[in-house]
Amino acid sequence: MEGCPRLPAIYFDLKLSLESVDLCEKIPNYITANYQENGANFSNECEQINHLREHAINCSIDEPSVRCLQRYFCQLQLLGNRFPMLPDAECSVRFTWEDGFQKDESTCNDIRFEEASILYNIGAIYSRLGANETRKTHESLKNACTYFRYAAACFEKLRDQYTPYSEDFTPALLTCQVDILLGQAHEAVLEKSFLDQRPHSVNAHVAMQISDYYQMALLNLTKTGIGSIVSKRFRVG
Numbered sequence: 001m002e003g004c005p006r007l008p009a010i011y012f013d014l015k016l017s018l019e020s021v022d023l024c025e026k027i028p029n030y031i032t033a034n035y036q037e038n039g040a041n042f043s044n045e046c047e048q049i050n051h052l053r054e055h056a057i058n059c060s061i062d063e064p065s066v067r068c069l070q071r072y073f074c075q076l077q078l079l080g081n082r083f084p085m086l087p088d089a090e091c092s093v094r095f096t097w098e099d100g101f102q103k104d105e106s107t108c109n110d111i112r113f114e115e116a117s118i119l120y121n122i123g124a125i126y127s128r129l130g131a132n133e134t135r136k137t138h139e140s141l142k143n144a145c146t147y148f149r150y151a152a153a154c155f156e157k158l159r160d161q162y163t164p165y166s167e168d169f170t171p172a173l174l175t176c177q178v179d180i181l182l183g184q185a186h187e188a189v190l191e192k193s194f195l196d197q198r199p200h201s202v203n204a205h206v207a208m209q210i211s212d213y214y215q216m217a218l219l220n221l222t223k224t225g226i227g228s229i230v231s232k233r234f235r236v237g
Contacts, residue, residue: 006191009131009144009184012124012151012177015117015168016098017057023049026091027083049075056118061128069125073118076111085111099168100124101229106166116162116169123154127181133188141192148185152178167229176220183213 024046028039056072059065083091092109097117099106106113130147133140159174167173190206220226 006135009133009148010180011127011131013100014059014121014124015100016103017096017117018098019096021050021053021093021095022046023053023079023093025093027079030083030091049079056121059121059125061125061132063129066122066125069118069122073115073122076115076118080111080115097166099166101168104167108165110165112162113165116158116165119154119158119162120168123151123158123177126151126154130181130184135188135191138192138195141188141195145185145188145192148181148188152181152185155181170226170229172220172223173226173229176217176226179213179217179220183210183217186210186213 024042027046028042031037031039031042052068052072052075055068059068079085085091085093087108087110093111093114094107094109095111095114095117096105096107097113098104100120126147130144130151133144133147135141135144155174155177158169159171159178162169164170186206186209190203190210193203193206221230
């Protein structure tokens with residue numbers, strides 16, 4: 001944008017899981033007891049999903065890692081649908097994750113906590129990919145917009161469909177993150193609009209949308225307790 005500084009974009013840190021977990025620790029016995037099959041026959045499948053988890057919790061900031069996390073997320077949903085893995089159920093597993101902001105640990109024996117943490121990390125990677133774009137070409141601006149929108153969708157789904165298991169899942173904070181990401185997506189749209197020399201009225205409309213998103217983000221950021229969670233953990237690329 002001629003005459004306008006290109007501000008660094010905000011992105012969000014990944015959550016960390018520092019403990020190894022055997023997702024299938026109780027599943028073979030459950031299969032044997034409930035499905036008239038030998039649960040030991042599924043040892044290869046159990047090993048594969050545990051291997052997938054190891055890759056998922058040690059991911060990089062790139063699209064192959066996003067695909068790995070997405071595969072693992074789908075496998076978690078399949079497991080949760082087929083076996084009782086909610087809190088204190090027969091196949092429940094203990095999961096421990098660090099908070100994305102404060103780095104405090106949260107533990108829960110609920111597979112949906114694992115799902116939520118993986119979904120958060122998909123959003124965090126997309127936010128970083130968007131922030132890593134130079135935003136100096138049409139292609140880079142399109143990529144940045146897409147990544148920020150994908151990230152926003154992840155945090156929105158997390159807010160609307162999952163329990164706030166830890167402080168970084170607080171609805172007001174997730175809403176703030178969604179608004180920041182959508183604001184940044186619209187900034188990419190505005191920058192591309194300038195490059196395309198679109199009418200001033202179009203640019204003004206997009207700029208107003210950006211302002212609205214950031215005002216809503218600030219409103220949620222200033223809600224009681226949110227500032228203490230975030231502290232200085234917002235990152236810029």
